[in-house]
Every structure is written in C-alpha cells, then in structure tokens.
Amino acid sequence: MSALDFTPATQLELSRFVAENAQDGRRTLCPVGGRTALQYGYSAPAPGTYVSLGQLNKLVDYPARDMTITVEAGIRIDALQQALAVERQRLPIDIPQRERATLGGALATNTSGPRRFGHGTFRDYVIGISAVDAEGRLFKAGGRVVKNVAGYDICKLLVGSRGTLAIVTQVTLKLRPLPETSAQLWMTIDSFPAIEQRLERLLTSQARPAAIEVLNPAAAALIVRSARCELPVDAPVLCIGVEGSAREVDWQLETLTQELSTTGLQECRRVREHEADRIWEALTEFQTCADDPLTFEANLRPSQCMEFARRATQLGVAVQVHAGNGLVVGQLLEEAATIDKTTAVLNELRGLARVHGGNLVVLHCDAQWKSHLPMCGDPEPSWGLMKQLKQKLDPHGLLNPGRFVDGAMSL
Amino acid sequence: MTTALAESSPVHVRAQQLLARLRSIVGDESVLAEQAELLVYECDGYTVEKKCPDVVVFPTSTEQVQAIVQICNEFDVPFVPRGAGTSLAGGCLPIGGGVMIALTRMKRILEVNLRDRYAIVEPGLVNVHLTQHLKGSGYHYAPDPSSQGACTIGGNFATNSGGPHTLKYGVTVNHVLGAEVVLPDGSVIQLGGTVEDVPGFDLTGLFVGSEGTLGICTKVIVRLTRDPAAFRTMLGVFETVSDATRAISEIIGAGIVPAALEMMDQGIVSALEQAFQFGFPLDAGAVLLIEFDGLEVAVDEEAQRITALCSQSGAREVRQANTPKERQLLWKCRKQAFGAIGRLSPSYCTQDGVVPRTKLPEILEFITDCGQRHGLRIVNVFHAGDGNIHPILLFDERDAEQVQRVLLASDEILAKCIELGGSVTGEHGIGVEKISFMDKLFSPEDLAVMKSIRDCFNPTGHCSPGKMLPTSAGCGNEHLPKTKPGRRAAL
Ligand SMILES: Cc1cc2nc3c(=O)[nH]c(=O)nc-3n(C[C@H](O)[C@H](O)[C@H](O)COP(=O)(O)OP(=O)(O)OC[C@H]3O[C@@H](n4cnc5c(N)ncnc54)[C@H](O)[C@@H]3O)c2cc1C
Numbered sequence A: 001m002s003a004l005d006f007t008p009a010t011q012l013e014l015s016r017f018v019a020e021n022a023q024d025g026r027r028t029l030c031p032v033g034g035r036t037a038l039q040y041g042y043s044a045p046a047p048g049t050y051v052s053l054g055q056l057n058k059l060v061d062y063p064a065r066d067m068t069i070t071v072e073a074g075i076r077i078d079a080l081q082q083a084l085a086v087e088r089q090r091l092p093i094d095i096p097q098r099e100r101a102t103l104g105g106a107l108a109t110n111t112s113g114p115r116r117f118g119h120g121t122f123r124d125y126v127i128g129i130s131a132v133d134a135e136g137r138l139f140k141a142g143g144r145v146v147k148n149v150a151g152y153d154i155c156k157l158l159v160g161s162r163g164t165l166a167i168v169t170q171v172t173l174k175l176r177p178l179p180e181t182s183a184q185l186w187m188t189i190d191s192f193p194a195i196e197q198r199l200e201r202l203l204t205s206q207a208r209p210a211a212i213e214v215l216n217p218a219a220a221a222l223i224v225r226s227a228r229c230e231l232p233v234d235a236p237v238l239c240i241g242v243e244g245s246a247r248e249v250d251w252q253l254e255t256l257t258q259e260l261s262t263t264g265l266q267e268c269r270r271v272r273e274h275e276a277d278r279i280w281e282a283l284t285e286f287q288t289c290a291d292d293p294l295t296f297e298a299n300l301r302p303s304q305c306m307e308f309a310r311r312a313t314q315l316g317v318a319v320q321v322h323a324g325n326g327l328v329v330g331q332l333l334e335e336a337a338t339i340d341k342t343t344a345v346l347n348e349l350r351g352l353a354r355v356h357g358g359n360l361v362v363l364h365c366d367a368q369w370k371s372h373l374p375m376c377g378d379p380e381p382s383w384g385l386m387k388q389l390k391q392k393l394d395p396h397g398l399l400n401p402g403r404f405v406d407g408a409m410s411l
Numbered sequence B: 001m002t003t004a005l006a007e008s009s010p011v012h013v014r015a016q017q018l019l020a021r022l023r024s025i026v027g028d029e030s031v032l033a034e035q036a037e038l039l040v041y042e043c044d045g046y047t048v049e050k051k052c053p054d055v056v057v058f059p060t061s062t063e064q065v066q067a068i069v070q071i072c073n074e075f076d077v078p079f080v081p082r083g084a085g086t087s088l089a090g091g092c093l094p095i096g097g098g099v100m101i102a103l104t105r106m107k108r109i110l111e112v113n114l115r116d117r118y119a120i121v122e123p124g125l126v127n128v129h130l131t132q133h134l135k136g137s138g139y140h141y142a143p144d145p146s147s148q149g150a151c152t153i154g155g156n157f158a159t160n161s162g163g164p165h166t167l168k169y170g171v172t173v174n175h176v177l178g179a180e181v182v183l184p185d186g187s188v189i190q191l192g193g194t195v196e197d198v199p200g201f202d203l204t205g206l207f208v209g210s211e212g213t214l215g216i217c218t219k220v221i222v223r224l225t226r227d228p229a230a231f232r233t234m235l236g237v238f239e240t241v242s243d244a245t246r247a248i249s250e251i252i253g254a255g256i257v258p259a260a261l262e263m264m265d266q267g268i269v270s271a272l273e274q275a276f277q278f279g280f281p282l283d284a285g286a287v288l289l290i291e292f293d294g295l296e297v298a299v300d301e302e303a304q305r306i307t308a309l310c311s312q313s314g315a316r317e318v319r320q321a322n323t324p325k326e327r328q329l330l331w332k333c334r335k336q337a338f339g340a341i342g343r344l345s346p347s348y349c350t351q352d353g354v355v356p357r358t359k360l361p362e363i364l365e366f367i368t369d370c371g372q373r374h375g376l377r378i379v380n381v382f383h384a385g386d387g388n389i390h391p392i393l394l395f396d397e398r399d400a401e402q403v404q405r406v407l408l409a410s411d412e413i414l415a416k417c418i419e420l421g422g423s424v425t426g427e428h429g430i431g432v433e434k435i436s437f438m439d440k441l442f443s444p445e446d447l448a449v450m451k452s453i454r455d456c457f458n459p460t461g462h463c464s465p466g467k468m469l470p471t472s473a474g475c476g477n478e479h480l481p482k483t484k485p486g487r488r489a490a491l
Helices: A011-023 A077-086 A103-108 A154-158 A192-202 A217-227 A246-260 A273-285 A302-314 A339-354 A367-372 A383-393 A405-409 B010-026 B035-042 B062-075 B127-134 B153-159 B203-207 B241-253 B266-276 B296-312 B324-335 B337-341 B357-373 B400-419 B435-441 B444-457
Strands: A004-006 A029-032 A049-052 A059-061 A068-072 A126-132 A138-142 A167-174 A181-189 A211-215 A237-244 A265-272 A294-299 A317-322 A327-332 A359-365 B055-057 B079-082 B099-102 B109-113 B118-121 B176-182 B188-192 B216-223 B230-238 B260-265 B286-294 B315-320 B347-350 B377-382 B391-395
Touching: A011 A049, A011 A126, A011 A138, A011 A167, A029 A103, A029 A167, A068 A077, A077 A103, A103 A167, A126 A154, A138 A154, A138 A167, A138 B444, A154 B203, A154 B444, A181 A192, A181 A246, A181 A273, A192 A211, A192 A237, A192 A246, A192 A302, A211 A217, A211 A302, A217 A273, A217 A317, A237 A246, A237 A273, A246 A265, A246 B296, A265 A273, A294 A339, A302 A317, A302 A327, A302 A339, A327 A339, A339 A359, A339 A367, A359 A367, A383 A405, A383 B203, A383 B444, B010 B055, B010 B062, B035 B055, B062 B079, B062 B099, B062 B176, B062 B216, B109 B127, B118 B127, B127 B153, B153 B216, B176 B203, B188 B203, B230 B241, B230 B296, B230 B324, B241 B260, B241 B286, B241 B296, B241 B357, B260 B266, B266 B324, B266 B337, B266 B377, B286 B296, B286 B324, B296 B315, B324 B337, B337 B377, B337 B391, B357 B377, B357 B400, B391 B400, B400 B435, B435 B444
Parallel strands: A004 A049, A029 A049, B055 B099, B079 B099
Antiparallel strands: A059 A068, A068 A167, A126 A138, A126 A167, A181 A237, A181 A265, A211 A237, A211 A317, A294 A327, A294 A359, A317 A327, B109 B118, B118 B216, B176 B188, B176 B216, B230 B286, B230 B315, B260 B286, B260 B377, B347 B391, B377 B391
C-alpha cells in the first residue's frame, strides 16, 4: 500500500486534518521534513499518511536584539542560518544536509555534530514549541523568552522524540553570536592510548575548544576527501576546533600545539579559513554521508572512547568520536556487508558501551536488516515509563507507531 | 497530630498507625508530628500562604523515601518533598496537609568524576557545598542561584533554578545529565545517566522544573563545567534606570554575551549601603554588575568594549574590580541584596517575571507606576541580561489591607510581563503562588497536554497536590481573594 501525502499550508489546517483523522480513518501519520532521517528507528515508515511540513516554513518573528527567533518547523536549516547570519547570529548546532534538512526534523532526531562540545544540543536552544498532538490539538509549551519555568518543559520532551509524541509546527530558539573566525588543529598521533593522554591533558587546557574530535584513519580519509583538503590520515587523528576572534583563535592554536606536542605526535597541521569551514562541514556530514551498509552511534563515557575506537578500528569500522561528549559515530565498511558479520560487530561494540551505562543505536541501515537489529539499542530502565507516556499522549498509536521506544518494547 | 478528634475516632487511630509506620522506617527522631515542631514547616520563602503539614519525615536513603511514599499511598494521604524551603512560590506548601518529606539529611556527594565531567549527589546537598568541594579542580557546577548558600540541588532540580551566570551558562536543566526519582506510585526509576544521549525521550529534561509534581528526586547526576580562564568584573553606574537598560541592549546587540549582567536600582543600592557600606554611589539611578569571562588574551579587550558601550549609553562611571578581593566584594553585595532588604521593611515579596530583554525599559517603568498607584515601595535587583525581573515589594505582613495591595500589584506586574511577550516566572516556579496565571499564559489545550503528562506519572495526584497546574482549567479563580489555605485536612 502506498502512502498518501498531506502538505498543510498552516498550523490550523494541520490541526484540523489530524483531528479528523483521529475521528475517523485513524491512519497512521508520519511527519516528514527534509526526508533526510526518515530511516531512523525500528521500522520503515508505516503505510499511512506522510504529513509534510514543507510549507510550514515561515519566519514568524526575529527580534535580533533579544537573540531569539520564532520560525515554523518546516524551515530548512540553511534558510534559517542565512537569516541569522544577516544579524551575525547563529544556531550553533551542526546539522548535516542543511539544504534539505528542516528544523523540525533535526529537532525530532536531536541531531548534533562536533561543536556540541562547546555549545550543547537542541535541548539547550529550544525555548518554545508549538505542536499538534495525535488528537489534533494544537498546543504550545515554553514561550519566547530565554528564561522561563512556567509549566512542564515539553520542549525537552519533544526534542529527540522522532515525531512519535506530537507533530512539531513552530519553534522558538535561543541564539548565539557568530564567531569572527574558526580553525582546527589536525594532529596525527601514533595510537589511541597516546590520544587518550592528550584528552586528559585537554581537561585542564588553557584553551577552550569548541570541538574535540578523534578519527580513525578510515574516517579521517573519508572526511579529508569530502572536505577536499590535503591532510595526513595515516594514523589516528585528534582534531580540535576553536572559534572566536582572530586573536583568540591564534592564541588557542598556539597554546594547544604547545600543550599537546608530547610523545607519539606524528604531524600537526593548522587548518584555517575556507579549509576550516570545509572540515567543519565534513565532520558534520560524516553521520549521514555513508554509501556503506550501516551507520551507528554509541554513547559512552568520554574516558572509554579511545578503547572503543581502538577495538572498532580492529573490526574494520570507520569511527568519528565526539571525544568531549563520549559519542561515537561509526560506519561499517563494505567488507562487513553480511547481516551475521554486522550483528557480531555491533554486539561486541554495544557490549563495550554497556559497561558504564552507555548504549549503541543504529542510525541508518538496509531496511531489510531492521527487524534483525536492536535499532534503538538495549532497553533502558526508563523505557517502560516512556511507553506509558507515549500511550497517554497517543492512545491509538497514530504518530510514527513502532518507530521508537514503543517499537523497542515489542522486540 | 493536628487533628483535634477524639482519641478513639477512626481517623485518629489511622493517623497513629501512619505515624507508627513512618517511625518504623526512619526512626522516632526523624519524624516530627508535634504542632510546635511543625510550625517551622508551615511555609517556605513565600510567606503569604501558610499551612502546617501533619507530619515531617527525614529519610536518609532512596529506600526510605520509597517506603514513605508507599505508606502514603496505602493510607491515601498526600505528600510533598521539601529541600531547604527557600522556594519563593510556595512550592513546599503542604496543600491538604499530609506528609512532608524533607530531604535535607540526604546530602552526600556520592561521586565526582572529573575525567568524565560529572558528579552524582544526593538531593539535600546544599548548592554551594558542591562548588566548595570542587574548588581547585578546574571545574565547577554552573547554576548559582542567589540562594546557593542555603538551597539544595534537589530543590534546584525541581524548580530548574537559574542564577546570575545563567546568561552565559544556562539554567539547571542545561547541567543535569540524569537523576534517580521515586515516582508517585513508589517505584524507583533511573532517568538519563552518566553518559549523554541515552536513547529514548528526554525524561530528565521533563522532570527538571516539574516542581515535585512528578516524583521525588533522590539522586542528581550533574555536568561539571570548566572554570573560566579569566574574567573581568565591572560595575557600571548610571543616572537612570533607562540608561542602564539601554546599555544592556547595546552590549547584547554588539554580540557580546557576558557571563553575568545584573541590575540593582537606587532603592536596593541604598539598602545595601546602609547595611554593608560597600561604597556605592547613593544618588545613582541604577548600577549594573557585569562580568565577562573568556580567554586571558580576550578579556581586556572585551572589558574595554563593554566600558565604551556603557559610556555611550550614559554611564557616569564604570569601575573595574582589579583584584579577586574586589570582585568578591561586588558579588557579595549582589548576593546579599535580599538580606539587606530586612532593613527596609518587615516583610517583602520577591516577584519573578520575564520580558524580552529589549522590553526592560517598559516593564521597569510600569513597575514604578504600579508601586505609586498602590502606595507601595518597590525595589529591583535582577538578572537583567536574561530579562528576568525581580521587583521586591515591601510591606508589613500584619497589615491585611497592605497584603492585598501587594498581591494586586504583583498580579498587575505579571500580567504586564505576559502582555510584553514574556512569562510570569523565570526561575522561581509556579508553585501555588502563580497557579491563577497558568490559564493566562497557556490555552486550555496547552494545559490539557500538561495535565495528561502529570496524570501519566502522578495519577492519584497525591504527590505535591495543588501545585503548578490549575485543578479545573479556566475556573477563573484569580478573582477570588487569596486567603490562607488550609483547604482540606488530610488526617
Ligand atoms: C534570597 C533568595 C534568593 C533566591 N535566588 C534565586 C535565584 O537566583 N535563582 C533561582 O532560581 N531561585 C532563587 N531563589 C528561589 C529558591 O532558592 C530556588 O527555587 C531553589 O531552587 C529552591 O531550593 P530549595 O532546596 O530551597 O527547595 P524548596 O524550597 O525546599 O523546594 C522547592 C520546590 O521543589 C520541590 N522539591 C524540593 N526538593 C525536591 C526533591 N528532592 N524532589 C522533588 N521535588 C523537590 C518542592 O516540593 C518545592 O516545590 C531564591 C530564594 C531566596 C529566598
């Protein structure tokens, strides 16, 4: 059965449509933005109705001096960032495929990238939200001011909820000034343990990096190629990003070079200007750039990451580590292309992540594999409670059913 | 017990049974049930409404909290968590009486892990004790409410507290990775963890700021923040409040995000001077306390830019703290501002509202007018960079008519905040104080969704009843005069 499409022009139209659907028909609804992350979660979107937010893309209010903006959820990320750049502001979250991805989609998948170390994630920037629930009620939470504790913070609940609790229609964001410039320090280092020593040194660095990335040679090669840069990739890479005024950036590069030039360092390059921009972009795109069969994300304690990366490298995985936050994005390369091999690799790596309460989720894989893999990772202790909440807010299971924790429970 | 019922009445017997059960869990010395002992717990920092709980218990472990909650459910009595009781919204008011669960004896720091930048603490830990514990490590816990010397991390978790450094570093929720919570049905649940991005909904984010209505927090996992490399602290002295607010707008507009940007008006400055002789100019209309932090190479340049922007906006002078001691003095005066108010008036009511920062001049003018109209003295000390106002209304609690004027003036100020696109609370919470504003800020649909959420976790409503959400939406109870509650005795 093929899916229908509905593209509302206004939030009210959407609200009416969903209300009618809840009354009769009760088709399942799959909110879509830029269609960049639809494959997330357990099952492929169930046949039902695709609700496209493409036309809900207006800028509602941008009081630049208050450093907030209110926009409809279907706005494309590049359009949003361009509007902000005019006022020398930004939403400091790295989002891949920004010419396609919408704010609503990025928010629903809680997308982030390398600079989450310095700036945080969606939960730190969404201060107000409007959404349509499964019954068609258009509701809001939060507001338009940067500080507000009135009522439950439903903004937090909807960030990362993958369209399973409500369809987000409008968002108010807190903003930050655009930095004057940025740069990276790109170091190839003998081994992962030698990088771990540097990560520990960075904990008390005089600099204040915006990103601390570690790449194994396979990932580094992919990133350098997509950024069209000439940088060494023949050993594990520690890539540290800094932002600020030209003076701050220079000073930090200098300081970091001194602090980190200890044993095990092979090469150290400074990446600047346009090259630095392209590296940021490649680091951001890594999570979605794969032609390969599977991309996963593991969350662990930062101190475990290098051991994890070492093992993943042995298993033939290309890994990017947001080392300050303990997040690892891995791409299984072509060789691992059977389901048995893949399962074995994922099980081992998930086991490593589980040791200190981490987990491993699949971001992207062959649709036919989904039913064989724990897409959302091992069950977390609070999933039962989450399932209750899903049931309370969407009793008929109309919004992206089976895609997230509700799907996980039935495995 | 407070009930004056005959000893043989079934209610009385049941109350005695409840007490015995609670004592068997926490021990005799950790249960208060005598009227004289309970009096301390009749209110928190919001003193307009008062009501004694029937019992106060002091658990020392998650298991004890769990057992207490289970007993409350068995006896069908409400319960309310309490930290240090510094809430300014009546969050700790035991509506309907019942059992107050005081968490102040659960105050251990369970783990500090600097490599992974987190700490696990019990909810009764006083905020500043964590900061003191971390001193010298290069890390700190960023949320710093002005009450940090007394308030607890559990209370901060429940109210999503902010503080002067919220402007740059964010509020409590931005620094909480996870928590352990005893749910209203008595089960224990782990939310989030010591790692980021735990798969599933962000229940941690939902529970922070839920004002004790979704459960009792028994452990908090907090993110630790790197200390600033360098900072500069400045005091801008302005002739008028509107000059000072213009300076704020200019600073933010120039793309500078200071670590803190606090305003004190003439009323508060003169009270501080009387109390502590800090050497503030008594004739200034307003002073701005500005702190900028960043890299050593950058702070001086930024400090100069800020000074220039203040001067352009009409600052009479901009002083800079040149030594740690001078900086400490400036912050001491800011954090002791509330203490100094005792000199101005026997009682005071601290309001908490938010407006977009660019609307600060309008709201401050409104507050001045409002004070004049109601014949009340109002002074201001607040988180100006966030647009988070704290007008302090001075009054005498013994004068019932004055109390009514204070309530009326507060309501007008908050209504104005809504009109200007803001909110009725930036950090103190809705509690009982602001419940009647919820349906002005939110539509029936908004409130219905919030109610579904509460019902999901707290279906019997026994956990912190009568807080945050109006019980019957749109009943228009804001027109009823506020009275001292005592709405229904539980026992
Ligand atoms: C002088 C002064 C200055 C202040 N300055 C600030 C400021 O700068 N910023 C700010 O945000 N606030 C400020 N406040 C308000 C207050 O200090 C905060 O709301 C604080 O977080 C309350 O902490 P507490 O431990 O006193 O909590 P309490 O007052 O005991 O409780 C507050 C609420 O939290 C609930 N609660 C307490 N502990 C738990 C728990 N373990 N689990 C679940 N729920 C719980 C209670 O039921 C209640 O609803 C100030 C108050 C005063 C008196």
